[in-house]
Amino acid sequence: MSIKQQLSSLGAGLQSLLYPTLCLNCQRPLFGKEEPQLCISCYGELALTNYWKQAENPVTDRLTGRLPLTFGVALYFFNTGTVCQSLIHALKYYRRPEVGIQLGRELGNHLKEHPTLADLHGIIPVPIHPTRRHERGYNQAEKIADGMAAAMGLPVFDRALRRTSFTGSQTKKSRIERVDNVRKSFAIDKGDFSGKHLLLVDDVITTGATLDFCGNLLLEAYPGSRVSIATLAITEG
Template sequence: MLSGLLSPLVHLFFPHCCEVCGNDLPAGHEILCFRCRQALPLTRFHLYAGNPVENIFTGRVPIQQATATYYYSQSSALQQLIHRFKYKQRKDIATYLGRQTGYLLQESPWMTTIDAIVPVPLFPAREKKRGYNQAALLADGIAQITGTPVYTRALLRQQYTDTQTRKGRTGRWANVATVFRAGNMPLQGKHLLLTDDVITTGATTEACSHALIAAGARVSICCLAFAYH
């Protein structure tokens, strides 16, 4: 816990230190040392049909595939990393974790059928205030490894919504059910990989999927982290 609290301060003065433990990074490493990267809890869902993320959407929206890279839990190293790239301007962490996701997705036969990656959009005013969309950074990281194009205008958020953090499944769905629409670009017949940071109830990704499917696309889902209960 102490190392996690000290890490942002250590990184400020010693930028070649691991974001989690604060130790020096060996040559060729970035963001995380080998030990801390290996300690992040991989789900391996990208290799298995009927995994817990896919099951979230059963009977709700006809997606093709669904996965999440890591398990998410409170007060974990992963939570610290996500907090830093969402709220502390650490865009490099999001892109790095996107690349780690990209390496895993290359193991999935279905990834070769993906035509483009679509990040879950932020409301424009929120993105302007933050300066970036963290889902788009994750998508960029995936694209750097897989070579898949990123469509940042394929999906639009047309109204502001309150944070989803403290809402249950019903509240989350009511919060986002009519928020998203497909952009003005041809999506008919394309297989799109929808990306976001954390999936809990799946309300946001479900609403996004409905909008893309209504535009004629097929949709698969890849989130960085799965918040299991």
Template sequence: MSIKRTLHTLGDGLATLFFPRLCLNCQSSVAAGQQPQLCIPCSNDLALTDHWLLPENAVTDKFVGRLPITFGAALLSFSVGTVCQQLIHALKYYHRPEVGVQLGQQLGTLIKDHPALQDLNGIVPVPIHPKRRHERGYNQAEKIAEGMAMVLRKPVYPDALKRVVFKGSQTKRTRYERVENTQESFGLGKGDFANQHLLIVDDVLTTGATVDFCGNVLLKGHEGLRLGVATLAIAE
């Protein structure tokens, strides 16, 4: 074992002594090496979808008639009160960026050999608002993309899309319109992706409106571009 590795292991041991590793769902203690940090029963409670093996599934269904996609997959099934929800909350609200990386690696491993992804050129995480990014310290979709990229060995393009900051006055808008406006203001970012095949990555797919909007921005901006969609979870 190298000195660096030994120190790292020693550091892990000390960290565990002072800050025991607790399950992100039920707070019982967790053995080192469990990724994401869940105890065995909670880990077994995670509902994997397995649906990416089907050409038509819950993810592709969301985009029929809205966004043409080559591939659609979500790793987990999301509903309120599940272990999946706790993991997403840890990633988004409790500063656990590693959860995104770890689950991204799992998703990447599962879809790596899918025939539809063999000509993939890169991964595009859905951007978050700069203010949110500042508060959180990272974009959770970028963390997921990072984990996937380790396995798929493709570049991540975090600047392919950008949040468009609304310049006009919002005071005359209704609250609903303002929310819509902040949620769906995406513009074309940097890079030339003509005739490429990219995978859009986000955390949870609910209505699909955000990915739909982002995907159409990319398709309009790059001739011959093809898009797949992969998320950590899909809301049931």
């Protein structure tokens, strides 16, 4: 090892002593062998859905009658106060894009040999509006898609859909106004995916409205296409 390399390695060691990586959930300093973002104890609290083992599951159920799905999965259960919520918040609000890539890779590892997904053409992240992207610095769904793509050996088509209007706060609008607002805020953009099987990716599935609209846009625009869905988390109840 050269002196330069030794100094650099010493620097990295000092850096980790002075500024240790903290667990995203409990803020405890992390040392070496633990998960890069979580301590062993918090990692153990994450609740896997195992939906990739079920052709019909709460993700597919949530879109029944709205979006004809080939397959649908989520990685973890999302509840208030859980480790999963800390991870999603870090990804969305605290500029931790690597959380999306890492969890996306984990999700991709569960799906890469799934028979229903063997003919996937590529991954399409749900877009966010350019204003929000500018504020956040990235689109979290793209980071998840990047991690999944690395694990699954698939391309990401991050310009397949675009966000057309900034919906802002929806709290003062009626439910019907909100749904209509979301529907109008997505559009088809670049590419031709006729006859292709596409995997639509987002961070969390709640009501499923966003995935419903994006999926139907793709199915209507590209004859013979099919859509599957994967998210990092699903809200329960």
